[in-house]
Amino acid sequence: MPTLRSLAAFALALGPLPALAQDPLNVVATVGMIGDVVGEVGGACVAVDVMMGPGIDPHLYQATANDVQTLNHAALIVYSGYSLEGQLADVLERYGARVPTLAAAEAGIDRGQLIATDDSYGVDPHVWMDVSLWAETVPAVAQALAEARPDCADAIATNAADYETQLEALHDWVGAAVATIPEQQRILVTAHDAFAYYGRAYGIEVAGIQGISTQAEAAIADIRQTAQLIARRGVPAIFVESTINPRTVEAVIAAARDAGQDIEVGGELFSDAMGDDNTAEGTYIGMIHANTITIVTALGGTPPALPDELGDWSEKWAMAAE
The missing domain is CATH 3.40.50.1980 (Nitrogenase molybdenum iron protein domain)
Structure with a gap:
């Protein structure tokens, strides 16, 4: 009968567990568009919890007690940025001091590509409406996920490349339509x-x-x-x-x-x-x-x-x- 020592030695010989055998990374996304990018890029390596579901207006949204509980259990927080989640800014800033946090649009899309406005926003935050711009968030999301789960880096890179191909095709199709x-x-x-x-x-x-x-x-x-x-x-x-x-x-x-x-x-x-x-x-x-x-x-x-x-x-x- 194998001993505990022999089983431990066998486990060490096997090396680290495959990525998909480990618990998924708990990611909280503010809006569905961000959550979908995280899910597509992270695949089985992530579990995504979206704060604002269908029919929710992010311009008016205020954090609830349930949101605080959700954010407390996040290993990574991803939001769009450029003032889309304006009323959540203080909440996200506080959590950003102790939880890895990514403003995906700000990290991936250069401000020079944005549409300027003359209101308090300064720029139009609805960048996902241009698929070619939204695709620029994919590398930033992939990098954040790979840093949080290096064992999944190869799978994340493959998923990101596949998703970018789909988005490029979607962009061309919308223009033709x-x-x-x-x-x-x-x-x-x-x-x-x-x-x-x-x-x-x-x-x-x-x-x-x-x-x-x-x-x-x-x-x-x-x-x-x-x-x-x-x-x-x-x-x-x-x-x-x-x-x-x-x-x-x-x-x-x-x-x-x-x-x-x-x-x-x-x-x-x-x-x-x-x-x-x-x-x-x-x-x-x-x-x-x-x-x-x-x-x-x-x-x-x-x-x-x-x-x-x-x-x-x-x-x-x-x-x-x-």
């Missing part, structure tokens, strides 16, 4: 100004009823100005957002009809949060895919088929490639 919209109808009117990066990257004019943040209500002047734009351009559809009360959109529709332009709701877009968990839209790729299908179809375009690089993603979510 938007290009099918008739040029005079290539204008995206939404509840708040979260799509400026989408517009810049993919060649579509964007008009938000509210500004970058949702902390202040849209003024009557904002509603009137948007309605006049819609009537002047003959815009066929306006879009609501999953995290924004639709009443401002409804007010614009009424004002546009008073101005002689019949306009319909083109669908719901995901802006500051992804879709429900365990759905295609609950992934970053699915969020951008769903938004693009909704926008392009409502404005008169025809989305092309998804590229081969996204075949595994499409198959995973049992989707037919449009």
